[in-house]
Amino acid sequence: MSPRFLPLILLPWLAACVNDGAAYMVDGPQHALSVVREQNLFWEKQVELAIVVSRLPDCQRKHVIQKAPPSVPIELWQPGPGTYILKVGKNLYVTETRTCQGFAKMAEEPPGGMGQKLGTYAVKKGVFTFTPEPRAADEAPPGAGG
Numbered sequence: 001m002s003p004r005f006l007p008l009i010l011l012p013w014l015a016a017c018v019n020d021g022a023a024y025m026v027d028g029p030q031h032a033l034s035v036v037r038e039q040n041l042f043w044e045k046q047v048e049l050a051i052v053v054s055r056l057p058d059c060q061r062k063h064v065i066q067k068a069p070p071s072v073p074i075e076l077w078q079p080g081p082g083t084y085i086l087k088v089g090k091n092l093y094v095t096e097t098r099t100c101q102g103f104a105k106m107a108e109e110p111p112g113g114m115g116q117k118l119g120t121y122a123v124k125k126g127v128f129t130f131t132p133e134p135r136a137a138d139e140a141p142p143g144a145g146g
Contacts, residue, residue, distance in 0.1 A: 018047050022121050022130040024076055030056040031097060033084055035065075035074055035121045037128060045069065051086060051095060051103075059100035065093055073122040076130075079115030087114075 018039035025032045032054055037047040046067040054060035068088055075087040085106070086093045092106040119132040 017042050018070055020128045021052075022128050024118060024121075024130045024132075026055075026097065030054070033076065033095070033097070035086075035128075035130075036062070037070065039070065049074070049088065051093070053084075053095050053097055053100045053103075055097045055100060059097075061100040061103075063093075063095060063103040066091060071123055073120050075120050076118045077114040077116065078118055079110055079112060083115075084118075085110075085114055 018037050021034050021036040023029075023032045023034040032052075034052040034054070036050045036052060038050075039047040047070045048067055049065040050062050051065055052060065052062045065086065065088060072089055077085040077087065079085060082098045083094065083096050086095070092109065094102070094104055094106055094110075096102040117133045119130055121128065121130050123129075124131065
């Protein structure tokens, strides 16, 4: 076999790698929380998850979350203005968009509860996307005041 066909043979294996993301826009593209998934080697069974927190032009920061199966849904909650909780399986992480610096793994749910569920990052029809939580017509838009 000619060496020039080698890339074509490897193409299906390389296509199994993951490098994508989905965003929740708080109040436009400059104020957003984006979950990024990376899987560099096709044989890896998990993806590296990270959250990019941004409130431009003031701040932007990427925080590594954890490794997880590519199909794991990630719930996004808002317990208060500018504060967000990510639920990945049984794990909880808190972050904020005031300085974009704050990020921590939580041992348990906050005493005041998780707040309002904003939506879920998940794979739908083969595409990683953010799906907003349905809300009543009289509810304030998610992120209002955040």
